[in-house]
Amino acid sequence: MQHEAIPEIQAATTLEALQTVKTKYVGKSGLVTRELGTLGKLPPEERKTRGAEINAVRQAIQEALDTRETTLKREALDAQLASEAIDVTLPGLPLPAGGLHPINRVYDDLTGIYERLGYTVVEGPEVEDEHHNFEALNVPWYHPARDLQDTFWLEDGRLLRTHTSPMQIRYMVDHEPDLKIVVRGKVYRYEATDATHESMFHQLEGLVVGDHINMADLKGTIAEMARGLYGPGAKVRFQPSYYPFVEPGADFAVYWDNPRGESKWLELGGCGMVHPNVFKAVDDLREAQGKERVYEGKTGFAFGLGPERIAMLKYKIPDIRYFYANDPRVIGQFRGELE
Numbered sequence: 001m002q003h004e005a006i007p008e009i010q011a012a013t014t015l016e017a018l019q020t021v022k023t024k025y026v027g028k029s030g031l032v033t034r035e036l037g038t039l040g041k042l043p044p045e046e047r048k049t050r051g052a053e054i055n056a057v058r059q060a061i062q063e064a065l066d067t068r069e070t071t072l073k074r075e076a077l078d079a080q081l082a083s084e085a086i087d088v089t090l091p092g093l094p095l096p097a098g099g100l101h102p103i104n105r106v107y108d109d110l111t112g113i114y115e116r117l118g119y120t121v122v123e124g125p126e127v128e129d130e131h132h133n134f135e136a137l138n139v140p141w142y143h144p145a146r147d148l149q150d151t152f153w154l155e156d157g158r159l160l161r162t163h164t165s166p167m168q169i170r171y172m173v174d175h176e177p178d179l180k181i182v183v184r185g186k187v188y189r190y191e192a193t194d195a196t197h198e199s200m201f202h203q204l205e206g207l208v209v210g211d212h213i214n215m216a217d218l219k220g221t222i223a224e225m226a227r228g229l230y231g232p233g234a235k236v237r238f239q240p241s242y243y244p245f246v247e248p249g250a251d252f253a254v255y256w257d258n259p260r261g262e263s264k265w266l267e268l269g270g271c272g273m274v275h276p277n278v279f280k281a282v283d284d285l286r287e288a289q290g291k292e293r294v295y296e297g298k299t300g301f302a303f304g305l306g307p308e309r310i311a312m313l314k315y316k317i318p319d320i321r322y323f324y325a326n327d328p329r330v331i332g333q334f335r336g337e338l339e
């Protein structure tokens with residue numbers, strides 16, 4: 001029996017096959033076990049020698065099984081280690097590089113220009129109250145912007161800011177003049193979207209307050225921004241316009257040479273001299289907080305523009321909705337050029 005079992009054990013190439021051989025010979029009803037069961041029927045004088053013989057066979061088989069099991073386990077482990085081996089000399093996997101969103105690029109261009117002019121860049125809350133968004137900015141209750149159709153109102157009476165101008169108020173309440181700031185951030189308007197209008201977009205707001213600030217300072221500042229954006233030959237145009245928080249108010253446009261060699265006026269935003277009612281509203285808020293009234297009698301200018309407009313022309317993006325559709329085919333074009 002031992003002569004049959006040993007070659008079968010050697011021939012087993014897996015632990016499962018070895019288990020089958022084990023069961024066949026030394027399992028509960030295996031051949032050797034059954035042989036041991038026959039001892040009781042033998043005459044007592046033969047029983048002892050036969051018992052010793054069978055036990056010797058069983059021991060030999062068991063030893064062969066153990067040796068083979070150890071070998072098979074080692075082989076399995078070696079194979080696993082070989083398959084999981086890491087070649088530390090292989091080059092790494094390339095990680096796709098991110099990129100700056102086109103709006104952030106334009107923001108960085110703009111804030112870079114203003115920082116060089118000594119402005120402080122600030123941000124503010126997107127959820128605003130009616131007082132900061134409208135009232136303190138001299139926007140009368142009958143102004144259409146206050147209408148439900150133009151503003152996203154929250155259930156608690158607050159709203160999503162419709163422009164970055166409320167930050168003029170917040171900053172002045174917290175800081176004394178003289179000051180020069182630009183505000184960057186998202187704004188929201190409840191309006192139908194089309195190729196040039198989104199319900200969420202961005203603005204850059206500027207505010208300068210001091211003594212004897214005049215319209216020439218404002219025009220010079222906007223012209224400096226235009227030159228920073230479009231080169232030394234850039235021209236600016238101002239047209240009278242109405243914004244409740246400035247007097248006089250104007251819209252401004254930049255004349256620039258686009259990449260196709262054409263020259264065009266690009267309407268960029270609104271601006272003007274800060275309305276005295278705005279300074280009064282700021283002083284009222286300051287007084288309510290126990291602060292000194294320091295704005296009445298001051299002069300200043302402000303402006304606000306939409307960076308989407310600049311980005312669409314600069315990067316030839318035909319529809320504003322592409323910016324926020326999260327389509328990797330659009331945003332992916334700006335990958336890997338982190339400045």
Ligand code: YSA
Nearest residue numbers: 163197198201243268269270271272302303304305306
């Ligand atoms: C005016 C005078 C100041 O002293 C200070 C700021 C301002 C700007 C004013 N707060 C304002 O919001 N004016 S605006 O309604 O004409 O918007 C300014 C710019 O935002 C526009 O020129 C345009 O570029 C952009 N804009 C407006 N609605 C938009 C939009 N961009 C995308 N989608 C919309 N729905």
